[in-house]
Amino acid sequence: MAELLTATQMRMIERAAIETGQVTGLELMERAGRGVVEAIFEEWPELGGSAGRAVVLCGPGNNGGDGFVVARLLREQGWEVEALLFGDPAKLPPDAKVNYERWEGTTSGVADFVQAKIKHPDLSIDALFGTGLTRSIEDQALWEHLWVHDDAEDAWDMRRCGSGTDIVPPRTVAIDLPSGLCSDSGKVLGGAFPQYGRRCARSALTVSFHARKLGHVLGEGPSFCGRLVVKDIGLSLEVDDAEIVKSAERPSSPSFCKTEHAHKYTHGHAFVLTGGVGKTGAARLAARGALRVGAGLVTLGVPPSAQMEVAGQITALMIQRIEGGKDLSETLLDARLNALCLGPGLGLARAQDLVPAALASQRSVVLDADALTAFADETAALLELLHGKCVLTPHGGEFARLFPDIAEKLSAMPGQGPAYSKVDAVRAAAARAGCVVLYKGPDTVIAAPDGQCAVNAAHYERAAPWLATAGSGDVLAGFITGLMARGFPPMCAAVSAAWLHVECARYFGPGLIAEDLPELVPSVFAQPDATAL
Ligand SMILES: NC(=O)C1=CN([C@@H]2O[C@H](COP(=O)(O)OP(=O)(O)OC[C@H]3O[C@@H](n4cnc5c(N)ncnc54)[C@H](OP(=O)(O)O)[C@@H]3O)[C@@H](O)[C@H]2O)[C@@H](O)CC1
Numbered sequence: 001m002a003e004l005l006t007a008t009q010m011r012m013i014e015r016a017a018i019e020t021g022q023v024t025g026l027e028l029m030e031r032a033g034r035g036v037v038e039a040i041f042e043e044w045p046e047l048g049g050s051a052g053r054a055v056v057l058c059g060p061g062n063n064g065g066d067g068f069v070v071a072r073l074l075r076e077q078g079w080e081v082e083a084l085l086f087g088d089p090a091k092l093p094p095d096a097k098v099n100y101e102r103w104e105g106t107t108s109g110v111a112d113f114v115q116a117k118i119k120h121p122d123l124s125i126d127a128l129f130g131t132g133l134t135r136s137i138e139d140q141a142l143w144e145h146l147w148v149h150d151d152a153e154d155a156w157d158m159r160r161c162g163s164g165t166d167i168v169p170p171r172t173v174a175i176d177l178p179s180g181l182c183s184d185s186g187k188v189l190g191g192a193f194p195q196y197g198r199r200c201a202r203s204a205l206t207v208s209f210h211a212r213k214l215g216h217v218l219g220e221g222p223s224f225c226g227r228l229v230v231k232d233i234g235l236s237l238e239v240d241d242a243e244i245v246k247s248a249e250r251p252s253s254p255s256f257c258k259t260e261h262a263h264k265y266t267h268g269h270a271f272v273l274t275g276g277v278g279k280t281g282a283a284r285l286a287a288r289g290a291l292r293v294g295a296g297l298v299t300l301g302v303p304p305s306a307q308m309e310v311a312g313q314i315t316a317l318m319i320q321r322i323e324g325g326k327d328l329s330e331t332l333l334d335a336r337l338n339a340l341c342l343g344p345g346l347g348l349a350r351a352q353d354l355v356p357a358a359l360a361s362q363r364s365v366v367l368d369a370d371a372l373t374a375f376a377d378e379t380a381a382l383l384e385l386l387h388g389k390c391v392l393t394p395h396g397g398e399f400a401r402l403f404p405d406i407a408e409k410l411s412a413m414p415g416q417g418p419a420y421s422k423v424d425a426v427r428a429a430a431a432r433a434g435c436v437v438l439y440k441g442p443d444t445v446i447a448a449p450d451g452q453c454a455v456n457a458a459h460y461e462r463a464a465p466w467l468a469t470a471g472s473g474d475v476l477a478g479f480i481t482g483l484m485a486r487g488f489p490p491m492c493a494a495v496s497a498a499w500l501h502v503e504c505a506r507y508f509g510p511g512l513i514a515e516d517l518p519e520l521v522p523s524v525f526a527q528p529d530a531t532a533l
Pocket residue numbers: 010011013014028029032059060061062063064065066093128129130131132133134135136137138139175176177209233
């Protein structure tokens with residue numbers, strides 16, 4: 001699986017490579033700068049044939065050092081380049097200082113920017129702060145220059161008139177991270193000036209090194225990065241760190257494949273509980289999802305009032321009357337019913353009755369939607385009943401109801417970096433719940449109580465905005481239930497289902513509705529090379 005690194009982990013990898021003599025810090029910086037220039041010409045091939053004009057904003061650390069490498073390499077290609085340094089050259093860290101000296105060009109201080117020779121550059125490069133940003137940017141002159149970078153050309157005028165704040169100007173490049181973004185959380189750390197609000201430099205292209213950082217995929221990060229390119233700088237990823245967060249991808253083991261000689265019960269029997277009459281659609285979507293991911297059998301547990309409604313809507317699915325918790329406990333005496341799904345359209349009263357019976361059975365259980373909300377006022381009681389075979393699938397509102405203190409920490413304005421992230425929050429929630437928690441969103445984070453964690457990012461090449469449609473979360477709950485019925489361990493089921501969910505949406509594209517999702521599973525399964533990006 002691809003790793004998503006924190007700033008500390010990236011530094012560990014870099015340090016290990018330097019200390020074992022594989023490479024010097026200076027060589028890494030050179031490779032980083034070369035990677036940025038390469039990415040720029042890959043992104044805008046039209047810039048390759050001509051000598052353009054570039055402004056490079058360099059910061060006081062190694063991110064600034066990368067900037068000086070880029071400045072030099074562009075100049076070597078005949079570009080007119082102006083470098084601006086925020087900070088004291090004498091205080092630059094050693095490798096950055098060497099590259100400052102190698103630059104041998106004029107370097108203005110950031111405060112002189114208004115006198116800068118190059119107006120409306122072809123490229124504006126943000127090498128101010130990368131993984132070393134630890135606090136908010138308090139220098140107003142610097143902050144205004146970030147705006148100029150962000151606002152290159154006409155966007156500046158539009159913003160001055162108070163509009164166009166979402167416009168991404170052309171050819172702005174961030175080295176490693178857009179300055180102002182916290183590399184571990186994707187939260188905006190930089191610039192808390194009342195007249196500008198809390199903002200971060202927005203770039204059209206972000207070029208990072210070795211691996212994605214968490215801040216590229218979490219929270220607001222993707223909206224500031226533009227396109228994200230990761231360049232190899234020759235580091236190896238052999239870090240034995242259980243803390244490392246993975247990027248969700250197609251499972252290899254257990255895999256989605258079915259063995260040739262198995263029969264339907266080998267693949268498990270999923271049981272999805274529905275709400276009352278007029279409220280059964282969500283559970284039917286989940287059940288269809290469970291069937292499509294390969295559960296051998298799927299049965300809907302319906303209250304008597306909804307029996308006719310459900311019977312008229314299903315074919316391969318089966319139906320079983322479940323009036324209340326007592327019925328459910330009796331039904332679950334059949335040990336073949338091995339994975340349960342409660343929540344979609346269940347209704348709060350019915351959830352309060354059925355969830356304790358479901359959890360007492362010690363089966364694999366997915367709790368979603370109403371099954372979570374029903375316990376908002378008695379979370380302690382729910383936490384008491386949860387066990388290691390459960391998966392909770394809250395969206396933001398449900399998460400805040402179940403874990404209000406954690407949600408508050410997550411939404412607090414960060415003062416210092418690294419800021420408390422969605423990864424921190426979901427890990428804390430999973431540890432408290434003693435089971436897997438999948439917190440939905442374009443940056444879905446999945447964590448287990450032992451700290452394992454994965455992010456299923458629907459961003460960049462994997463953007464899936466059409467998943468924001470009623471009922472798509474119900475299908476996801478069904479996917480997880482179906483995979484658990486098949487014997488996938490909870491964490492693996494949740495990560496695989498989240499990955500599949502986004503792949504289905506990408507396969508369909510615009511116009512997707514929740515009903516389409518289960519029907520797209522065969523197409524995604526048939527694509528051997530659908531990969532995590
Ligand atoms: N690791 C690797 O493998 C590789 C890393 N590489 C590159 O190095 C970058 C990381 O470099 P880095 O650690 O020097 O941090 P960086 O982002 O330059 O900032 C630190 C400086 O900013 C300052 N500062 C912080 N916050 C501030 C604020 N709010 N307002 C004002 N100042 C503030 C801080 O000051 P201090 O906190 O020390 O007072 C310090 O001076 C990384 O992103 C990548 O581009 C590549 O070369 C390839 C290999």
